Amino acid sequence: MTDMTTDNEFCTFRLDHLTFGIEVHQVQEVIRPQALTAVPRSNPVVQGLINLRGQIVTAIDLRRRLELPERPEGQEAMNVVVRTPEGEVSFLVDEIGDVVHVDEHSFETPPDTVEGVARELITGAYKLDDRLLLILDVQRTVQLPTAA
Template identity: 30%
Template sequence: MEELKKFIVFQLNTEHYGVHIQQVLSIEKVTHITPVPNTSPFIQGVMNLRGEITPVIDLKGRLQIGTAEHTASTRILIVHINDTQVGLLVDSATDVIDLEQSLIDSPPETVGSLSGSYINGVAKVEEKLLILLDLEKVLNLEEMSEAKQAAGSTNTEVER
């Protein structure tokens, strides 16, 4: 029997994306995000998540497919990337699914405006295309360093 992999499915605009469940610590509703000056436009700011200052990234902004709009279904995926806890702002988090490895195709060079380097693979699930992101490549080391600095520079300034 083929090994199943679990993915968290979320939406950006009208597209469905997935990340491996092992990278996701939790899914949170949007609470207060404190802006941090002099950061990249896709860094929304920081939030206090159970006592830990967590940088929040607008994933649509980072992937250059728009900017996040806060609605009732907007969620923050708390993920662990390169030893850093980061919040990823997404339009909605819709599902947890099991995928067999055989259902995952290699990533194309580009998908829409996304570079293929961000993508681990593509799967067809219930007539929808599911783009599986490689979170370690979505944020490069320089951007992770900037996110860490954003979290560190606000230590006690974030509302509790």
């Protein structure tokens, strides 16, 4: 039986007009825009590789992964570096938010407004005072579909 008073902590970030969250324990660090090295013939959602203190980390453009509009010209992407069983991966996001505490009782299924591939990658949502926090499934997000 789980403790009914449990609160969950999420690192939040924005993409387009949406607010997403990743469980804090899955986030290694949040860093400013980094130089990217292109990866020829890679999946289109792979923006490139970043050198993180000597460690090579794949950078996934979450706008492309979630089939959102492209990032506006001149807007640099921030990096949310997440831990996965296969190693670290950087998610490129528009803007970093705060770490928020949410009551697990306010968890809901993904709203009907979330469509397409995003629906498969979001485990649910929390209603915050001024917005909806969409919870991203890190493991599913890093598993890129193979090109047909």
